[in-house]
Amino acid sequence: MCYSDEKAVPLFNSDNCHGDTFYYSTTERVKQAIDFWNYSYNNRHFVRWTVILNDTNEKIGTIEMFHRLAEDEFNHYGILRIDLQSNFESMAIINEILEIANENFFKAFEVKAILTKAITKATKRIASLVQNGYKPVNRKVMNYDDYYVRFAEQ
Template sequence: MKDIYEECPIYKKKLITFRKTKMEDAQELLKCYSDKKAVQFFNSDNCNGDNFYYETIERMKQAIDFWNFSYKSKYFVRWTVILNDTDEKIGTIEMFHRISDDEFNHYGVLRIDLQSKYETRPIIDEVLEIVSENFYKVFDVKAILTKAIPEATERITSLVQKRYKPINRKFMIYDDYFVNFENE
């Protein structure tokens, strides 16, 4: 298996495709990151105060620059989520293998950022299917953590259906995390 940081794969399902985020995505991704309804669902935990609400193309490009730097530095991978029918870029997802001196050592952390109109079960179901089919192996993790605040009802319904369970305790200092183990 190739190192994901050497060659970033493209993943495709019926509704969506994941492709590594590129600077050319900035204009369309700004629709997601300037969507006030969507921002509340983004996971900005441990992101040095960045809440991922961007109002200018310059700020969106700075974020993509940082994501690309992080990829080259092997910190995390950020993919653009593309609607197959229209080629519209509707958000991003991020994944990394976490190394830490706590009970969540060697877990994957998944961030899902979607425009509010795409924060729907069919889209989230496919995101989670791609994750389940590929990310345990390519990131070498046995469990994946992701955040879903109580207001994220569509996301929580999809997570539960895909056998994610609330951890019912803090992850670092943060609440509202769900976990899925590879063989569950």
């Protein structure tokens, strides 16, 4: 599971998550997180899906998406979080996720742009983002760095 993968955790976007680093070492903690994700879905805060490899049905991570409402320049932008096991942090898998997001999430979430985070050492993720039309924001988003953006018009 990606949330007990110490190599994967630094690549997760835990910005604005009240100190949760998404490193879970017990089944109970994972269940608590899933309960919160279900609550958030039921209350229309965000959607979190399991990422499953089609060939093997192996669960390799999750993605999250939501429509951000805020009184700043990023109002009505979507936030996409991609959490993958470290051994699946590859351009091929990230490209597939971004293809789905680019084709469906602008309309489904009624957003004008999608923001996603990729820290400097996430070189495969950054390469996938650039290949899929995302550009560095080059300024803080909610006081955080390392965001990339793609606009719906592309």
